[in-house]
Amino acid sequence: MTTFFCPACWTATGKDVPQCRICGCDIQEYLAEKSYAQRLIEALNHPDPTTRLRVAFILGRRRESEAVPFLARKVRESRDLYIGLACLEALLEIGDEAALEELRSFREDERPLIAAKAIALLHEKE
Numbered sequence: 001m002t003t004f005f006c007p008a009c010w011t012a013t014g015k016d017v018p019q020c021r022i023c024g025c026d027i028q029e030y031l032a033e034k035s036y037a038q039r040l041i042e043a044l045n046h047p048d049p050t051t052r053l054r055v056a057f058i059l060g061r062r063r064e065s066e067a068v069p070f071l072a073r074k075v076r077e078s079r080d081l082y083i084g085l086a087c088l089e090a091l092l093e094i095g096d097e098a099a100l101e102e103l104r105s106f107r108e109d110e111r112p113l114i115a116a117k118a119i120a121l122l123h124e125k126e
Contacts, residue, residue, distance in 0.1 A: 007031060007039065010047050037064045044074050049083065056086035060093030068094060072102040075114065085117050092121045100125070 006013050006020035007030055019026055031039065041064075043055045056074070059067040071087040071094075078084050088106060091099040106118035 005046070007034075007042065010045070037062070037066050040064065041067050041070045044070055044083075044087075049080060052080075052083050053086045056083065056090045060090030063094050063096075065094055065096050065098065068096070068099045068102055071099075072105070075106060081111070081113060084111075084114055088114070088117050088121055092125060095125070 002015070004013050004015050004017075005011065006023060006025055006027060008025035009020060009023040011020060011022040013020060013027075018028060034042070037059075040055050040059055040062075044052055044059075046052055046055065052074075056071065059071065068091065071090050075084045075087045078087075088103060091103045100122075103118055103122060106114055107122070109115040109118065
């Protein structure tokens, strides 16, 4: 059975529930007001780690330049190494100057795997 989540507070909810029982969000109105890219960006905070990984991958594949600061913030703030690495890869996929500048900023990261991945991705780009 598929689990559905409120897009505002990520509480598990039913498929056809019009309003979140926890935060009161009008789910259909919320979704109608957001672009697909905005909803993906917000899903970087989804409680399921595999969803966060898929979202980073999709943002990169779609080359969503709007997501660049959010992907970089997720690398900086997340304690999950895998989401950090996935966000670095998404930045490379997006590939615009802002994304590459954010990627460059991780070359000196205190976490050796993050720094090594950023260096390797930049080397791959050149």
